[in-house]
Amino acid sequence: MRAAPSLLGPLRRPAPVIAALAAAVVVVLAWRYRGDAVAGRLDRDAGTVLDALGHRPSSLLADATRFGSPPTVVLCAVLLSGAALLLGRRRLAVLAVAGPGLTGVATTVLKPLIGRTIGDTASAGFAFPSGHTGGAVSIGLVVAVGLVGLLPVARAGPAVTTLIAAALLAGGTVGAGMVRIGAHYATDTVGGFCTAVAIGLSSALVIDRVADRWAARARSG
Template identity: 40%
Template structure:
């Protein structure tokens, strides 16, 4: 079994890119803009232990529904997040998209690491706990973004505008409920969720760009004479 594993891995369709042309440049621009928003937000709230005026206004308008929102927040906990990520990896493999599976494996975990590292650096707190950027929102966004990229890679979605629309809609549908739940549960300030959203955009899109760049070179070395796909 161990000897057959490399052959089985190489037999997968590694030529199918995560970011089909011309989505690569679009992803790079979006990641850059998200990084700017993330950094500006961090500078504005660094060291604060209170809500901004914008946070207060949004929080007052937040809907109520404690049981539902508590359940949504629980989905972003470590164990639930790990299970959902593994399920998404399996779905990507079943769809014949190993690069997406690799992205689903790496990006949510990397997003979690980045949000965890940034929180104490920014030093914004809510009830004594570091809060910016939101790790739960980052996870939800990363999972939704990978799902959107997977759906956008379907053969039926050919136009670039349609692919972008699919990615945007699916990402927002995945991220927004978690962000609303966190604010309604007073777990995060609204701007924390924006920071988590932007963190996920940066991490997932950068990892996607790296996967599309590195995988063809690795598979080409593993299979001499076979031109790398991409």
């Protein structure tokens, strides 16, 4: 029986390092901003840059935040999973559900544990890490991994570039929008971005490991 192709392909070796670095960023930011209710220096600088964009770009950024909303993320995950199944890529189909799903759970659980808030005292809400940013990045990662699976195993450089580009496009746009509308601080969006990267790549590694073991048992049996 022929083994199914690796889900991560050329990303399989750098993925653990990237996931560990992303997780480390989340831990550092969570420790730094735990219990805070004000913007830090990085947040203020990012806000200044976004304010300089003017009205029209800011309205477009605000509209882009819808891509990271839970209903949109769920819809995209289901569509990507179905498309992967139609293409015979079962590992990718599992990742399309597991990555965004686990990222959503993680950002929801971490917010009250870290306790960073944004907004007026009476209506302050938990802010770190950004769930919208995490959701958008998790979908971007699924698309990137799907594309990476088409590359030769030896080409790790282009694979990493594809992954970073997809994550930055999805997370950067939604994250900037969340900051622009005042729903999150910039560091919240970085936390959401890194949470999605750490969980998405870790999920892909686990899926590959489990699927490889099942395939080996099937061949030996």
